[in-house]
Amino acid sequence: MPFGLFNNKLDNMLPGRVLTDREDLVCYGFDASSREGMPLAVVKPAVTEDVSKVNAYAFDNNRPIIPRGAGTGMTGGSVPLKNSIIVSLEGMNRILDIDEKNMIACVEPGVINAHLQEQLEEKRLFYPPDPASMKFCTLGGNVAENAGGPRAVKYGVTRDYVLGLETVLPHGRVLNTGGKNYKDVVGYDLTRLMVGSEGTLGVITKIFLKVMPLPEEITTLLCTFSKLADAARTVSSITSSSIIPRTLEIMDHESIRAIESYKKYGLPEDADGLLLIEVDGSHSAVSIDAEKIADICSSNNGTVSVADDIYSRNHIWEARRSISQALYNIKPTKINEDIVVPRGRVPEMFVELKKISEEYNLTIANFGHAGDGNIHVNIMTDRDDEEEYERAKMAVRDIFESTVKLEGTISGEHGIGLTKKEFIDMELSEVSIKLMKEVKRVFDPKGIMNPGKIFPD
Numbered sequence: 001m002p003f004g005l006f007n008n009k010l011d012n013m014l015p016g017r018v019l020t021d022r023e024d025l026v027c028y029g030f031d032a033s034s035r036e037g038m039p040l041a042v043v044k045p046a047v048t049e050d051v052s053k054v055n056a057y058a059f060d061n062n063r064p065i066i067p068r069g070a071g072t073g074m075t076g077g078s079v080p081l082k083n084s085i086i087v088s089l090e091g092m093n094r095i096l097d098i099d100e101k102n103m104i105a106c107v108e109p110g111v112i113n114a115h116l117q118e119q120l121e122e123k124r125l126f127y128p129p130d131p132a133s134m135k136f137c138t139l140g141g142n143v144a145e146n147a148g149g150p151r152a153v154k155y156g157v158t159r160d161y162v163l164g165l166e167t168v169l170p171h172g173r174v175l176n177t178g179g180k181n182y183k184d185v186v187g188y189d190l191t192r193l194m195v196g197s198e199g200t201l202g203v204i205t206k207i208f209l210k211v212m213p214l215p216e217e218i219t220t221l222l223c224t225f226s227k228l229a230d231a232a233r234t235v236s237s238i239t240s241s242s243i244i245p246r247t248l249e250i251m252d253h254e255s256i257r258a259i260e261s262y263k264k265y266g267l268p269e270d271a272d273g274l275l276l277i278e279v280d281g282s283h284s285a286v287s288i289d290a291e292k293i294a295d296i297c298s299s300n301n302g303t304v305s306v307a308d309d310i311y312s313r314n315h316i317w318e319a320r321r322s323i324s325q326a327l328y329n330i331k332p333t334k335i336n337e338d339i340v341v342p343r344g345r346v347p348e349m350f351v352e353l354k355k356i357s358e359e360y361n362l363t364i365a366n367f368g369h370a371g372d373g374n375i376h377v378n379i380m381t382d383r384d385d386e387e388e389y390e391r392a393k394m395a396v397r398d399i400f401e402s403t404v405k406l407e408g409t410i411s412g413e414h415g416i417g418l419t420k421k422e423f424i425d426m427e428l429s430e431v432s433i434k435l436m437k438e439v440k441r442v443f444d445p446k447g448i449m450n451p452g453k454i455f456p457d
């Protein structure tokens with residue numbers, strides 16, 4: 001069917017909800033990776049039935065469907081293929097229920113993470129997953145990527161909070177999995193299969209989330225080190241102690257310098273490493289844990305300061321959340337990796353990263369959720385400098401090889417999408433990849449649901 005006719009039919013089905021002008025389509029052609037594409041149309045459903053109609057229509061006409069939240073993904077997951085239809089969930093953004101009795105929130109996929117956090121806090125409740133993009137990413141995107149965040153070290157990642165989902169399958173039928181129960185072992189766990197599936201199995205249209213009571217108290221510690229190795233060793237000392245901090249974030253010298261040149265937050269620019277640590281819980285437990293953590297930091301040559309009011313705490317977190325943008329002050333192109341190693345191996349991974357940066361003569365800025373062993377490795381380069389860009393690409397393979405050698409994983413929370421798909425066989429066996437492709441085929445026999453993502457071509 002010619003494109004014009006195809007778009008007309010879409011528009012007839014969902015009047016006023018279909019964009020086809022080039023200037024509109026361009027806005028949906030990229031995410032936070034460096035990849036881009038141009039869709040055939042963007043559809044903005046208002047209700048689940050709209051998604052069903054679009055999917056069924058795309059299925060009958062063999063058109064790729066690309067689910068999209070806010071487009072903050074780091075691996076190109078929502079970047080469109082040619083001739084594809086973007087299903088943008090931004091308009092399905094209602095919080096349907098906050099059920100205080102059962103400690104459950106039911107939301108549409110387009111709800112912004114921070115919006116839910118604010119609504120819950122008013123009721124003294126809390127939803128732990130807090131990606132640094134929480135002020136602009138959607139919960140649908142979080143579920144599709146199994147997003148993490150600083151608080152994962154204590155509270156886990158998105159998958160630990162998803163109790164149930166409504167998903168529209170490629171042919172348009174609606175699949176309901178799980179629901180409001182905290183325990184449920186009837187049949188295979190299809191809810192968990194959907195979490196982290198990167199929009200390759202269906203479009204998520206409703207989410208049931210577990211919520212928690214808001215912790216009574218939080219204490220924030222900032223610990224600076226003149227040697228990054230000491231900061232990395234402190235991470236292992238804390239994770240092997242009896243305390244589980246709420247966050248345990250690391251920044252290296254390059255990251256600290258980039259933040260300060262982006263905006264003056266007052267971070268110590270001469271420090272080689274910095275840890276941002278929080279503990280939460282009851283008043284008495286928090287003060288004991290904070291003291292123990294301060295002792296661990298001091299015994300590893302760290303200097304500790306405490307952010308004891310909400311203003312200074314928010315100020316430090318604003319600095320932390322600005323890193324991604326701030327790094328562009330170093331160089332115009334960022335190759336962002338998201339590796340994880342077992343927590344006790346964080347110091348070894350930092351040694352490997354230093355070796356790689358010296359061997360390839362590249363600036364590599366590292367920061368991240370060190371308490372989970374999750375390090376965001378950012379190779380700063382310039383795409384126009386072809387020679388350096390080639391070196392940067394070679395360094396990526398070495399970083400992944402070192403990660404796998406240390407029993408780690410090449411993606412902790414950003415997914416595979418387009419940018420990492422050529423590397424998945426470094427970690428997954430042939431048997432696993434084959435089985436995953438077969439699972440996809442069962443859900444998506446025509447291969448129209450976010451094709452070209454996760455699996456190598």
Ligand SMILES: Cc1cc2nc3c(=O)[nH]c(=O)nc-3n(C[C@H](O)[C@H](O)[C@H](O)COP(=O)(O)OP(=O)(O)OC[C@H]3O[C@@H](n4cnc5c(N)ncnc54)[C@H](O)[C@@H]3O)c2cc1C
Pocket residue numbers: 031032066067068069070071072073074076077078089109130131132133136137138139140141142143144145146147148149150198199200202203204205324325413414450
């Ligand atoms: C500055 C910055 C900081 C970040 N920090 C973190 C962090 O700390 N932790 C972390 O985990 N991530 C982080 N990210 C990555 C990103 O924000 C997350 O992956 C987020 O979950 C993506 O949400 P989104 O709404 O933008 O999804 P999109 O980018 O629109 O989509 C991401 C993927 O999900 C799929 N998808 C989206 N909505 C649906 C749906 N309703 N149904 C099915 N599939 C869907 C898309 O097809 C795509 O594959 C960061 C990104 C930025 C730019």
